[in-house]
Amino acid sequence: MKFDFSAREIPNQKTAVAVHKQLLVSKPPVIAMAKFYSIMIARGLWRNQKELATGLSVSAAQVSRMLAISRLPESVLRLFVDKHLSAAEEETIRRLIRELGENVISERAKSVPHGTTVTDALAVLTTGKPALRRPVRVSVVRGKKYFRIDSADFASIAPRAGEIEQIVNAVIAADADQVSLVMSLLTLSST
Known part of the structure; x- marks a missing residue:
């Protein structure tokens, strides 16, 4: 699913709130929500995380979590763009980046084939070795x-x-x- 969060599609706060409501109903992958929050602040529709949280009627913790996800390396974001990640899986990725470094995790992410499950992708990010192919x-x-x-x-x-x-x-x-x-x-x- 493609998401267009451009200024042409979301010119103001009122439209952003409407798009946010639609996103919540459609339950998009977490990466899409993270991009949405990040783009809304970057474009200046809201000045900071607190104002964004208030304007979208979500918790400051939710906004902080989404912005942290949006700052993951691009190669990692591409891995999970169409996947739903749990908070524990997100924390695993952040911990791996802290422990092994962003460059190592970025390189490992580039070696993960398209369509790999979240579990197998995390295994590759953790070990640096291809995930074992198991039928079950x-x-x-x-x-x-x-x-x-x-x-x-x-x-x-x-x-x-x-x-x-x-x-x-x-x-x-x-x-x-x-x-x-x-x-x-x-x-x-x-x-």
């Missing part, structure tokens, strides 16, 4: 009593749900030595 990702759902299996290729994974269930049950039923042996074999076969 299993994660525990926080606060719930289940885990989920995500796949970019759902159509080929879904028909095998029964097999996946059997494998998981076999792992649960196996003792630690058997699981360790299987994991060793899997590691050997992937190298």
Whole structure:
């Protein structure tokens, strides 16, 4: 989705408030909101963060968060332009920049292929190594009593749900030595 925050499209505060309301309804990626806030201040529609927060009826903390995101390196912003980032993911990026330096993270961001998931992109930014290509990702759902299996290729994974269930049950039923042996074999076969 393209966003046009130019002076031609948003000539004044009244229009900016209307565009902001539309953005909130459409729930754009955080990068788009960050750009919007940054551009509104840069263009002088509001003089500072406090006035912007008041004018858009949002908290000063929200404005501060968005402006911090807008200051991320351009190569990092491009990675997440069409993605939704959690506050924890945003903080991870900022921490990586503080710890490893903006130049390192910018270079790593340039090596991330288009369409990479947020999780895999963060892995590349963290390690500097390409993300492992896995057909499925299993994660525990926080606060719930289940885990989920995500796949970019759902159509080929879904028909095998029964097999996946059997494998998981076999792992649960196996003792630690058997699981360790299987994991060793899997590691050997992937190298």
